[in-house]
Amino acid sequence: MPLNLKTLTAIRFDGWKMRHLITLILAGVGTYAFLESRAEWSAMHRWNRAVGDMSLVLIALAMAFGPLSRLVPKIRGIMVWRREFGIYGVLLAIVHLVIILAGWIEWDLIQLFGYQFHPQGFYVMTQQGFGLANVIGLIALVYGIVLAVSSSNWSQRVLGGPVWKFLQQSSYVLWMLIVVHTAYFLYLHFQDYHKSVPDPNWAQWPFAVLVGGVLLLQIGAFVKTWRSRRGTSSTSGRAVKT
Numbered sequence: 001m002p003l004n005l006k007t008l009t010a011i012r013f014d015g016w017k018m019r020h021l022i023t024l025i026l027a028g029v030g031t032y033a034f035l036e037s038r039a040e041w042s043a044m045h046r047w048n049r050a051v052g053d054m055s056l057v058l059i060a061l062a063m064a065f066g067p068l069s070r071l072v073p074k075i076r077g078i079m080v081w082r083r084e085f086g087i088y089g090v091l092l093a094i095v096h097l098v099i100i101l102a103g104w105i106e107w108d109l110i111q112l113f114g115y116q117f118h119p120q121g122f123y124v125m126t127q128q129g130f131g132l133a134n135v136i137g138l139i140a141l142v143y144g145i146v147l148a149v150s151s152s153n154w155s156q157r158v159l160g161g162p163v164w165k166f167l168q169q170s171s172y173v174l175w176m177l178i179v180v181h182t183a184y185f186l187y188l189h190f191q192d193y194h195k196s197v198p199d200p201n202w203a204q205w206p207f208a209v210l211v212g213g214v215l216l217l218q219i220g221a222f223v224k225t226w227r228s229r230r231g232t233s234s235t236s237g238r239a240v241k242t
């Protein structure tokens with residue numbers, strides 16, 4: 001097919017295939033940008049952080065679309081992107097985990113929970129915070145996989161409207177787990193009083209702005225919904241009285 005203005009305008013930017021492609025490109029470009037931003041770190045840290053950061057950004061955007069479209073109904077069309085952003089966010093989180101398993105703890109799974117091998121031949125607990133943050137990350141990931149798998153039209157039909165909606169609406173729990181997990185690694189993990197510590201992670205402030213932004217949108221949408229419901233119930237109350 002010749003590539004002219006007619007064929008270009010015939011491409012449906014709102015079709016699901018196009019949405020997958022655009023989200024994939026966004027995920028690739030974003031990961032590359034995060035990767036370049038930390039050239040001084042070892043390959044393992046650079047990659048797992050870049051992939052983790054991009055996963056966080058995609059999931060944050062997916063979380064923001066709901067309240068945003070409630071606040072600005074004109075852009076309600078963005079809601080269809082929630083599914084793809086969520087799915088690729090979870091896929092990147094899986095890659096993030098695999099890099100940590102292969103490159104950091106080298107498949108010695110007990111290390112994920114904060115244990116280290118002692119020269120005398122047994123494991124000792126040395127990093128409680130690391131273990132807890134990883135457990136939170138694992139729970140978030142399992143939850144994210146369940147949400148991503150159940151976000152198809154097929155599972156919507158199988159589960160039925162109310163059950164499906166309940167499952168998807170509990171994505172706030174997933175978001176909170178991810179926020180706690182990331183905050184630990186950005187603000188707490190690389191701090192020590194008896195070892196030299198790396199420079200603060202540049203992502204600390206952007207992360208705070210991102211989390212604050214999502215929270216503000218959620219509060220705004222909540223207040224708007226509450227006001228409009230109150231308006232509706234007071235008008236219907238007046239209607240009954242008259």
Ligand code: HEM
Nearest residue numbers: 045049052053055056093097134137138140141182185203
């Ligand atoms: C939905 C799931 C997850 C998301 C969105 C996520 C996201 C993130 C983010 C954004 C960071 C901070 C990156 C930075 O320093 O800039 C991070 C760090 C980290 N995450 Fe996750 N994570 C998830 C699941 C997991 C799981 C399952 C594990 C392991 C069990 C894990 C282990 C780690 C570790 C070890 C770090 C520190 C990385 C480093 O300093 O190199 N994460 N994660």
